[in-house]
Each structure stands twice: as C-alpha cells, then as structure tokens.
Amino acid sequence: MERRAEHESLFEDADFPAKTSSLALSDVTPIFKLQGVISWLRPQEICKSPQLFPPDLTQAHAKQGVLGDCWLLCACTMLLKSKHLMDQVLPQGQPQWGQQGYDGSFLLRFWQRGGWVEVRVDDRLPCIDNKLCFSQCLCPSAFWVALLEKAYAKLHGSYEALWAGQVSEALVDLSGGVAERWSLPSSGEEEEEEVEVEEEEKRGDAPPARRRRRRELRLSEAVREACAVSCSFHRGAPGETGVSEQWQYHALSVLEWTDVQTVSGETECLLRIRNPWGRRCWNGAWTENGTGWNTLELAVSRQLLSSTKPGEFWVNQKEFQEEFDDVTVGYPITSEGHLQSIYTGGVLSHLQQVRGRWVRGESAGGCRNSSSYGSNPKFWLRVAEPAEVVACLLQYDPDERTTAGLKGLMKRDMDAVTTQTGEGGRGQERRHQHAIGLHMWKIEKKHLNLSRTLNKPPCACTHSHAYEREVVMQAQLSAGFHLLIPSTFQQGAQAGFLLRVYCSSPASLSAVRTREAAQPCGSEGEGEWESSSFHGSWTPGVSAGGSRNFPSHRQNPHFLLTVTYDPGATNVRVTLRQNCPESKCQAIGFHIYKVLDDEDGGGPLEGEPVESCVPHCYAQEVSLVCSLRGGDYSIVPSTYQPDLTGHFTLTVARRIHRKVVQSQENLGRAIKEVSHISVMRC
Incomplete structure (x- = not known):
C-alpha cells in the first residue's frame, strides 16, 4: 500500500x-x-x-x-x-x-x-x-x-x-549543429557524375566543391574521432558481402575509423560499425573469423577484435564503399560550444542566423531557371577577413508550432503525404518538403546590379536543390560582401526558413533592402516573355473528361499557372497542340480558371472560367492571348467529346519584368538520393 x-x-x-x-x-x-x-x-x-x-x-x-x-x-x-x-x-x-x-x-x-x-x-x-x-x-x-x-x-x-526519419535531422536536433549526408555511388555512377560535374563547371553551373561531396569520404584526422558518423542501406537487392533483405532502409553507427598496416606494408582503412539492433548480422571479410584479419599482424588483429562489443563489426574502406548507400556526418561541437569544420578541422566560432519566408506571388521566385528568381529573399553576408564559411538553409512550416505535446501533428502529416518508402508494414508517409537550395555571389563594395549578378556563376552553392529539411554549403571566402539567395526549386512554393552561417572570422548577416535590389527601368526590365511547355494526354475513364457540357469535365488534365507580373496589358499566351497527324485531329480547346486563395493546388474549381479558347476546333493547334491579374490559375485542356484518346503539348508564355537568368538547373540525382528514409524492417 x-x-x-x-x-x-x-x-x-x-x-x-x-x-x-x-x-x-x-x-x-x-x-x-x-x-x-x-x-x-x-x-x-x-x-x-x-x-x-x-x-x-x-x-x-x-x-x-x-x-x-x-x-x-x-x-x-x-x-x-x-x-x-x-x-x-x-x-x-x-x-x-x-x-x-x-x-x-x-x-x-x-x-x-x-x-x-x-x-x-x-x-x-x-x-x-x-x-x-x-x-x-x-x-x-x-x-x-x-x-x-x-x-x-x-x-x-x-x-x-x-x-521513419533522417539521421541528419536527429543529429541537428540533438546538437544544435550541422549534419551532412553524402551519397556513396558505385564506380560507374562515380565516373558518370564526374563527367556531369565537369560539364557543369565549364558552363559555370556548379562550383568545384560539388565533386568533393560525392567522392572524398575520408575525414580529417583532426575531427575523425569527434564526428558522429552513420551509414545507411537503401537498396532493394542484397549485396555480395553482408547485406541481407532485412537490412533495407536501415541505419548504423560508425564508432571508429582507423588506419592499420598490413604485413605487406600497405595501409588498410578499417571502420568499426554498430548495428542498433544489438546483433552483428554481417558476413564480410572482416568479421570475427573473416579472411581479412590474416593480412594483419596477429597482435593488431587481436586488439581490434577484442574492442568489439555485441552488435559491432569491422569493414574495410572498399566494403564500406560497395555495401552502404550513403553516409551522414555530424559536425563536431567543441566543449566551448563552437562548430568544427569536417573539411579543415578549423573552429567556426562565429554564428549568424536569420529567418525568412517564401511567399507565393511575392518572394517565392523558384530556382535560377525562372525569371522570377531575383524575387527570392536576399541577404548580405559580410566577412571581415578571408574565412571558411558553412551556411545552412533549413525549411519549415511557419504555421506549425514547435512546443512539445502537439497532438494531431502526425495526423496532419499523414494528410500531407508526398512520399512512400516501401511495401506492407514498412510503408511510411512523410510530411511534404520542398526541394531547396542556396546560392552565393561575391559583390564588390556592396554595389549590386541584381540582373547582371544573377547571370554570373555563383561563387558557391549547395550540391543541388534537394528534398531535405536542411541543405548545407561550405566555402572558402575572401573578405568583403557576398549575396546569399535561398530558394525552392519550384516557383510559388511557400515555406518558412532559417538561414544559419558559421564562420571562422567575424561576419555579419542581414537582409538586403528592397531598394538595393531594385530592377533597372526601361526596356531592360520590360517586354520579355518566358515560356514553359508541358506534355499530357487524355485517357478514357481517367483524364478524358470532355468539354464543360459534360459532368466529367473536371477529370481533364490541369496545369498550374502563376502570374506575377500584371502590366495592365497582354501578359499571357497559351497554345494547345495535339500531337497527331492533321487528318486525325479532334475538336480541342481549353479553359483558364482562377484558383481560389483557400484552395491548395491547381485543379479546376467550381464557377465560370476567366478565359476560354472556344469553341472547340478541329485543328492541330489552338491558342489564346489574354491579360490576367496576378495570382494562381488552372489551365484545363480538353477534347469536345469525353472518353477520347489523345496526346498534347501545352505551351504557356508569361510576360516578365526582368531579363531571364541564363541557367540550367535541374534536380538530377538529388531526387533519388534524398527520397529515402532510414527505417527498420521488422
């Protein structure tokens, strides 16, 4: 009692x-x-x-x-x-x-x-x-x-x-520091990636630092012991060494990273790895009775094997590279609370951070492919002397509370699904994340001509736009002013963000005032058009809804159009072309609907269209030139009769108020690399 x-x-x-x-x-x-x-x-x-x-x-x-x-x-x-x-x-x-x-x-x-x-x-x-x-x-x-x-x-x-989750996110939440995740490509992918990087460097689209993220996986001895290192499996097929089917989507810890001398005098890099399950489950050459130990002195082999605890095993660098799919590295934090660079071992003792938002129609300009890129939030970074800088861009929902005990968070995340990661009991759904990136330009004496600056290659940038909670950029900077622009890959994507900059020397971070980024007047800022093309199809029973005469009209494909520039005159051109011989043309047309503010997405909504290309015509191509006010619209192409099969190309041109930035950004491998999450399969 x-x-x-x-x-x-x-x-x-x-x-x-x-x-x-x-x-x-x-x-x-x-x-x-x-x-x-x-x-x-x-x-x-x-x-x-x-x-x-x-x-x-x-x-x-x-x-x-x-x-x-x-x-x-x-x-x-x-x-x-x-x-x-x-x-x-x-x-x-x-x-x-x-x-x-x-x-x-x-x-x-x-x-x-x-x-x-x-x-x-x-x-x-x-x-x-x-x-x-x-x-x-x-x-x-x-x-x-x-x-x-x-x-x-x-x-x-x-x-x-x-x-389900990412090791990098947990590392940041437990340390308040920085974590990076690197892909471990196979030899073939590595060579292909190197060619891609070299071509991008020639065009000025990617700085040399990108190659290091993909290939140089050895850590400096100055930080090797202090780093938090983990490795993950994502592949569906078992490897030749030790990966079994149950290891898919699983993360493990790297406890030790050491170089030893073989009996032949060569250097062998060994890693001691711990499985959170508490059992080894590994069949490589460096298991307890593996053949790898025969290449070392007996005393060295006994010493390393005696240090292993339940759930731990050794692999060499080659096995590590071949069997694991990626590595996550948490930056060390000194006893004084300062970040330590994993690239140089230097202490980044100065921290500046600022918050911002991407707002559709105002500051959500998208990536450098879009003419509206310059409308993204912009920040001045002033470095007092040559220094190493690590900049981190973290995205979040600005309306989401961060206090503990928030009920309904998981339910809301399930309703905002964008990705699934497996079958059966392993399938997990994650909250939507935008592909985000960070670019930096050196500015002489804070004299900013935005159009001219954005058409130059950045002096540093993130590896690519990635579907991560946070992306990281490292660079060696000279003293002076630098322009930092965080962006989403898609134009109009809304989110809040936190920009952190760690620096080895005193630095300041502040928002660029609007007048500093003002566009030049005259013909240079007016009269240009930006075009985008989309390919689609009408499929009976799925996406062939027919004209507005039929209740199935809403099933037709729909395409989001965001108008950011309203000069009071013609600012939109839409062309619909059906991809078939002229003798087999069907009656086609399209409608443009206004997307209401309380709707999330670009689907056709209730109500009358704001513009229409009617009547439907038996022509290979129909078009419309119109004037639309700023906002979001949905373009719905259709055949006159429902349940007809066809393929089409929709071309949309928007008038823009600034010159098009000359860039060719793409997500590339980033989608494959970041869409995985580490999940234990029971």
Missing part, C-alpha cells in the same frame, strides 16, 4: 499520457497493433536499481526495440562522444530514482529552428511483459535512451512519428 501511494503522488504528464494516443495516431505502422498489449511502467517497476547511465559507458549505447527509429539511435551516439552535448540535452542534477526530490519527471532539451526547446515527460515507459518494448540501453538498468526517446516522441506528437 505504501509503494502504491508513492507512485500515485508521482508526476503524470497530461500532455503525453500513458495511453494509445501517445503511441500512435493512425494505423500506418505496426505500433497501432500493440495498443492492447502495452503497459506503462516506471523504471523502478522494471528493475531493482534503475539509473540514467551505467558505470561502464560502453554499455550506454542504444539498443533498438520494435520501433523503427534507428535514425534517432544513431544520432544518440553523438551524445556519448560529448559530455557538453549530453548535458545540453539531458541537464545534470535531476533527482533520480531513490534520491530526494525525485518526482517521476525528467527534463530534456532539443534544438528546434534556431533555439533549444524544453520537453518535460514522466518516466512511465511502454513495456511488454514488464520489459521495455522500444529503445533501451545495452545495460538493462540504464534508462537515458528510453527517456530521450519518449521526450522526442512527445515533441513529434507520438511514438509512431519516430518510425
């Missing part, structure tokens, strides 16, 4: 209760099916002498449970390497079990959008058969991992929200 009364007086978190709502908000993952078998127990009900950390810190590593959050557990390795970061996330001095002042609650902190957010949780943890069912320490009586996982789940709305 006494013990029960003690438990009843302990803190119970009403914002993240010990109920099904904290486990899952949908039936997308297997977590939802566990609701009837999970019980919520406090650590003192699970074991006799609970503690936050075990005496032997090698036993403090995380072991993954039934929740697919290997991406978070790999990031937790960074905290074990840095007492400074561990104390930042899990503040010292909190009363533990059996100590005076213990009340059943713990406070943790996570970095969110430029600052640290406090999250308080109770210590009731999900269990099955009186054992933790989610993540735990290798030492069963240590609970720092389970508490951190619960606080992070509360921050995201539920445990289910942690089922």
Whole structure:
C-alpha cells in the first residue's frame, strides 16, 4: 500500500499520457497493433536499481526495440562522444530514482529552428511483459535512451512519428549543429557524375566543391574521432558481402575509423560499425573469423577484435564503399560550444542566423531557371577577413508550432503525404518538403546590379536543390560582401526558413533592402516573355473528361499557372497542340480558371472560367492571348467529346519584368538520393 501511494503522488504528464494516443495516431505502422498489449511502467517497476547511465559507458549505447527509429539511435551516439552535448540535452542534477526530490519527471532539451526547446515527460515507459518494448540501453538498468526517446516522441506528437526519419535531422536536433549526408555511388555512377560535374563547371553551373561531396569520404584526422558518423542501406537487392533483405532502409553507427598496416606494408582503412539492433548480422571479410584479419599482424588483429562489443563489426574502406548507400556526418561541437569544420578541422566560432519566408506571388521566385528568381529573399553576408564559411538553409512550416505535446501533428502529416518508402508494414508517409537550395555571389563594395549578378556563376552553392529539411554549403571566402539567395526549386512554393552561417572570422548577416535590389527601368526590365511547355494526354475513364457540357469535365488534365507580373496589358499566351497527324485531329480547346486563395493546388474549381479558347476546333493547334491579374490559375485542356484518346503539348508564355537568368538547373540525382528514409524492417 505504501509503494502504491508513492507512485500515485508521482508526476503524470497530461500532455503525453500513458495511453494509445501517445503511441500512435493512425494505423500506418505496426505500433497501432500493440495498443492492447502495452503497459506503462516506471523504471523502478522494471528493475531493482534503475539509473540514467551505467558505470561502464560502453554499455550506454542504444539498443533498438520494435520501433523503427534507428535514425534517432544513431544520432544518440553523438551524445556519448560529448559530455557538453549530453548535458545540453539531458541537464545534470535531476533527482533520480531513490534520491530526494525525485518526482517521476525528467527534463530534456532539443534544438528546434534556431533555439533549444524544453520537453518535460514522466518516466512511465511502454513495456511488454514488464520489459521495455522500444529503445533501451545495452545495460538493462540504464534508462537515458528510453527517456530521450519518449521526450522526442512527445515533441513529434507520438511514438509512431519516430518510425521513419533522417539521421541528419536527429543529429541537428540533438546538437544544435550541422549534419551532412553524402551519397556513396558505385564506380560507374562515380565516373558518370564526374563527367556531369565537369560539364557543369565549364558552363559555370556548379562550383568545384560539388565533386568533393560525392567522392572524398575520408575525414580529417583532426575531427575523425569527434564526428558522429552513420551509414545507411537503401537498396532493394542484397549485396555480395553482408547485406541481407532485412537490412533495407536501415541505419548504423560508425564508432571508429582507423588506419592499420598490413604485413605487406600497405595501409588498410578499417571502420568499426554498430548495428542498433544489438546483433552483428554481417558476413564480410572482416568479421570475427573473416579472411581479412590474416593480412594483419596477429597482435593488431587481436586488439581490434577484442574492442568489439555485441552488435559491432569491422569493414574495410572498399566494403564500406560497395555495401552502404550513403553516409551522414555530424559536425563536431567543441566543449566551448563552437562548430568544427569536417573539411579543415578549423573552429567556426562565429554564428549568424536569420529567418525568412517564401511567399507565393511575392518572394517565392523558384530556382535560377525562372525569371522570377531575383524575387527570392536576399541577404548580405559580410566577412571581415578571408574565412571558411558553412551556411545552412533549413525549411519549415511557419504555421506549425514547435512546443512539445502537439497532438494531431502526425495526423496532419499523414494528410500531407508526398512520399512512400516501401511495401506492407514498412510503408511510411512523410510530411511534404520542398526541394531547396542556396546560392552565393561575391559583390564588390556592396554595389549590386541584381540582373547582371544573377547571370554570373555563383561563387558557391549547395550540391543541388534537394528534398531535405536542411541543405548545407561550405566555402572558402575572401573578405568583403557576398549575396546569399535561398530558394525552392519550384516557383510559388511557400515555406518558412532559417538561414544559419558559421564562420571562422567575424561576419555579419542581414537582409538586403528592397531598394538595393531594385530592377533597372526601361526596356531592360520590360517586354520579355518566358515560356514553359508541358506534355499530357487524355485517357478514357481517367483524364478524358470532355468539354464543360459534360459532368466529367473536371477529370481533364490541369496545369498550374502563376502570374506575377500584371502590366495592365497582354501578359499571357497559351497554345494547345495535339500531337497527331492533321487528318486525325479532334475538336480541342481549353479553359483558364482562377484558383481560389483557400484552395491548395491547381485543379479546376467550381464557377465560370476567366478565359476560354472556344469553341472547340478541329485543328492541330489552338491558342489564346489574354491579360490576367496576378495570382494562381488552372489551365484545363480538353477534347469536345469525353472518353477520347489523345496526346498534347501545352505551351504557356508569361510576360516578365526582368531579363531571364541564363541557367540550367535541374534536380538530377538529388531526387533519388534524398527520397529515402532510414527505417527498420521488422
């Protein structure tokens, strides 16, 4: 009775209760099916002498449970390497079990959008058969991992929200620093990429730094031990060495990266890797009885093998390159709290950050392919002396709160689906992210001619526009002013962003005033047209809805048109051409509808069209020239009769108020590289 009364007086978190709502908000993952078998127990009900950390810190590593959050557990390795970061996330001095002042609650902190957010949780943890069912320490009586996982789940709305994610995002949330993710291409892809980069460099579209991101994977010895490094599998087919089908979409931690001498005098680079599952599951040449150890001195082999713990194994550089698909590297943070460059080992002791927004029709100008690129937010970066700079662009929903315990976050994310990552129980849905990028130009004495500047190659830029929460750019800059422009790939994409700049010397970051970026008057800023072409088809029963005489008209293809320049005269030309011999032409036409402000997308809406190319004509090509006010419109091409098969090309020309920027940006491999998320397959 006494013990029960003690438990009843302990803190119970009403914002993240010990109920099904904290486990899952949908039936997308297997977590939802566990609701009837999970019980919520406090650590003192699970074991006799609970503690936050075990005496032997090698036993403090995380072991993954039934929740697919290997991406978070790999990031937790960074905290074990840095007492400074561990104390930042899990503040010292909190009363533990059996100590005076213990009340059943713990406070943790996570970095969110430029600052640290406090999250308080109770210590009731999900269990099955009186054992933790989610993540735990290798030492069963240590609970720092389970508490951190619960606080992070509360921050995201539920445990289910942690089922899939990126290691890079968790590294940033746990450190407040920077993380980069690099692809590990095969030899054939590497050669192809090198040719592409060389061609882009000749055109001025890509700086030489891009090649390093793809190929130079060795880290400087100055930062190698302090970095948080993880590696991931994304491929569908098993490799020849150690990858099995169950490893797909799985992330692991790189604990050690060392060079050893072989008996023949050659240098062999070995990496010690830890599987969050807590078992090795590897069959390469450097497993415990592998042939690789025969190439080393016996004493060296014994020393390295003796350092491995459960769930750990060794690979060499060649195996690593061939078997893993990408690497994520978290920048080290010094004990003084400064970022350390993974490229040079230098300390980037100066930080500037600023927030901004991309607003459709105002500051969402898209990438450099678009004439409206110059309308994107612009920032001055002034560097006092030659310095190394790391700039980070982080996107977010400006209307989304960042406080802990936000219910409904996972549900809303499910409604905003854009990507799925597998079949069956492994399929996960993620919140929409735009492809974002960052470009920089050197400006002499702050004299800015925007049109002239944007038609020059940037002095530095991100690898490409990528569907990442955050993209990173590193550069060596000379003293003076630099123009920074963050952008989305698609014009009109709306989001908030945080721009952070780390610098090895004093620097300042400020928004460019409107008058500084004003366009020159006269013929140079008027009278030009920008054209875009789209290919589509009418398919019976799917997208062949016919004219407005038929209720199926809404099924026709529709194309979004954003008008940003309204000179009060003709500003739009639309041409519809059917791709067939003239003898087989059908009656075609199109309508232009206004997209209402409260609608999300470019579909045809209720109401009358604002412009129409009618009547439908038996012609290979029909066109319309009109004047549209600023805003979003939907162009709906159709045949007169429904359920007719045909292919067409829609060409849209818009009048623009500035010269077209000469650039050929594309997403390239970025879509393939960034659309994966690290998920454990149970």
